[in-house]
Amino acid sequence: MSSTELPSVPPANVLPRVAPVGVEEGERLRSVRLPGITLAVRSRPPAREGLPRALYVHGLGGSSQNWSALMAQLADTVDGEAVDLPGFGDSPPPDDGNYSVTAHARAVIRYLDACGQGPVHLVGNSLGGAVSTRVAALRPDLVRTLTLVSPALPELRVQRTAVPTALLALPGVVTLFTRLTREWTAEQRVRGMMALCYGDPSRVTPEGFRNAVQEMERRLQLPYFWDAMARSARGIVDAYTLGGQHGLWRQAERVLAPTLLIYGGRDRLVGFRMAQRAARAFRDSRLLTLPDAGHVAMMEYPETVATAFRELLAETAGPRAEDGDTDESMGG
Numbered sequence: 001m002s003s004t005e006l007p008s009v010p011p012a013n014v015l016p017r018v019a020p021v022g023v024e025e026g027e028r029l030r031s032v033r034l035p036g037i038t039l040a041v042r043s044r045p046p047a048r049e050g051l052p053r054a055l056y057v058h059g060l061g062g063s064s065q066n067w068s069a070l071m072a073q074l075a076d077t078v079d080g081e082a083v084d085l086p087g088f089g090d091s092p093p094p095d096d097g098n099y100s101v102t103a104h105a106r107a108v109i110r111y112l113d114a115c116g117q118g119p120v121h122l123v124g125n126s127l128g129g130a131v132s133t134r135v136a137a138l139r140p141d142l143v144r145t146l147t148l149v150s151p152a153l154p155e156l157r158v159q160r161t162a163v164p165t166a167l168l169a170l171p172g173v174v175t176l177f178t179r180l181t182r183e184w185t186a187e188q189r190v191r192g193m194m195a196l197c198y199g200d201p202s203r204v205t206p207e208g209f210r211n212a213v214q215e216m217e218r219r220l221q222l223p224y225f226w227d228a229m230a231r232s233a234r235g236i237v238d239a240y241t242l243g244g245q246h247g248l249w250r251q252a253e254r255v256l257a258p259t260l261l262i263y264g265g266r267d268r269l270v271g272f273r274m275a276q277r278a279a280r281a282f283r284d285s286r287l288l289t290l291p292d293a294g295h296v297a298m299m300e301y302p303e304t305v306a307t308a309f310r311e312l313l314a315e316t317a318g319p320r321a322e323d324g325d326t327d328e329s330m331g332g
Helices: 064-073 101-115 127-138 160-167 173-180 186-197 206-219 225-241 248-254 274-281 302-315
Strands: 028-034 037-043 053-057 079-084 120-125 143-149 259-264 285-290
Touching: 028 101, 037 064, 037 101, 053 064, 053 101, 053 127, 064 079, 064 120, 064 302, 079 101, 101 127, 101 225, 120 127, 120 302, 127 143, 127 225, 127 248, 143 302, 186 206, 248 274, 259 274, 259 302, 274 285, 285 302
Parallel strands: 053 079, 053 120, 120 143, 143 259, 259 285
Antiparallel strands: 028 037, 037 079
């Protein structure tokens, strides 16, 4: 193994069992086996039959749990599911150890193809926003609308507060960080994460904080947790450097689906200044800016995000022409 390679982890079938991720009242968590991956999928029964389908994709270090509040808000609007990307939440690592944006996008495509129920309203946050952008660009037949909350699209000048996340991509940093923070409690880690991701951490309810601490305790028992974080962080950095047709901004320009962009004015990970650039890149976009929100507006302001999502659906109601290519080949 070269000095730049990350250590391997045991295959999924020999990993130790830990407690499953938390499931809110009314939610269901199931496991779906697909070629090369196993995905945990969170769902909530829709208010009635026949609602359009939605799929939610979380960000780096997150899980399908990040969407519970918004899923509950939108249960009367869509039949929603949220995936745990490979190596996150309750999904084991991918068989090939590939955590690139391309690989995550391929996982989403495989799941949607396996469902075979037509295009969905695709919703992504952070890394999940980059993944969803790639899915929408390469498989327009699978995406009815696209909603991106603080998407991790390339920035010319990276936020200083985002540097620690980017550092995870560097060889040796995860081992060093793990050693330096060995004595940190799950509660300390969660407080640090919330300070980074929330515009106002005081908005987190006591129950929400307890659930986050329990989830952090669970994650720290997983032998592949830091490996998945590091490889996915490297995948974001690699995606930022891709040029030509595989570059994320070029793919944003290819997206045919009506797009809702949501940016937080207190986002410490994705620059608020990127909002206007994104609005120009996506051809059929509308922009919602939330001055007091941080990186996870769907968790901080689920009612506001749900209202904007319903407005998007109202604007775009009706049959959609299935034009554009359906090429699943991906670079990176």
